[in-house]
Amino acid sequence: MLGLFLTLSGLYGQEECFYSAPFSSGVMDAEYTTGSSKVFCEIHFDNYGERYSVDLKHKKEDPKVFKSIIRKEGYLYYILHDKKQVLKIPVKERSMPFDSSLLQLISDTTFIGYNSNYYVNPTDSVEAIYYNDLLLYMHDLKNSLIYEVTSVDEDEMFPEFVFFLPRGFSIREMNYNFSK
Numbered sequence: 001m002l003g004l005f006l007t008l009s010g011l012y013g014q015e016e017c018f019y020s021a022p023f024s025s026g027v028m029d030a031e032y033t034t035g036s037s038k039v040f041c042e043i044h045f046d047n048y049g050e051r052y053s054v055d056l057k058h059k060k061e062d063p064k065v066f067k068s069i070i071r072k073e074g075y076l077y078y079i080l081h082d083k084k085q086v087l088k089i090p091v092k093e094r095s096m097p098f099d100s101s102l103l104q105l106i107s108d109t110t111f112i113g114y115n116s117n118y119y120v121n122p123t124d125s126v127e128a129i130y131y132n133d134l135l136l137y138m139h140d141l142k143n144s145l146i147y148e149v150t151s152v153d154e155d156e157m158f159p160e161f162v163f164f165l166p167r168g169f170s171i172r173e174m175n176y177n178f179s180k
Contacts, residue, residue: 022132024048026154033146044162053162072163079166086171103128111136112149 028043040060045052054069068079071091078087103119103126110116114131121127125141138147165171 022134023152023154025156026152027156027158028149028153029151030147030149033148035144044158046163051163070163070165077165079169081166084166084169086165086169087174088171089174112151114152 025046025048026044028041028045030041030043032039032041038058040057042055042057043052044054049071051072052070055065056067056069057065065081067081068077070077070079074091076089076091078089079085080087103121106118106120108115109118109129111129111131114136116129116131116136119128119130127139127141128135129137134149135147136149139145
């Protein structure tokens with residue numbers, strides 16, 4: 001089973017991390033905040049995250065998507081809408097950057113309706129909330145980063161076209177080494 005969490009640097013094409021998701025498909029909304037910047041994400045996922053698409057916006061209600069990420073068939077496709085370009089990158093599985101096994105369990109909590117666990121890592125100044133292995137909230141005090149899932153619609157049906165690559169965009173194949 002695979003799920004997803006995009007690091008903030010992953011929003012800009014540098015890295016991506018995967019982990020288990022407790023439900024097979026649906027739609028999640030999330031927000032990333034760092035300093036004064038905020039990015040809104042709409043995530044469609046299928047087959048426990050084996051296949052997903054993410055639309056990134058600067059304003060939640062704005063229909064303009066500045067970047068999309070699609071994971072399917074062993075590749076990540078970073079779609080840069082303004083440049084009409086697609087970066088095609090082979091998927092390399094990694095462990096989570098904030099693996100719950102590296103964090104200290106503090107308490108049980110409820111977050112957006114899910115019975116969850118609240119963890120901290122005092123060494124790295126990180127606090128996180130997980131529902132099973134799905135990261136729902138993370139606050140990295142060192143980097144002033146907040147990731148927060150704002151809603152999850154399990155098993156929501158969505159159109160297949162969310163996994164289609166746009167026509168007329170140039171495709172550039174990349175081979176990043178994420179093993180470091």
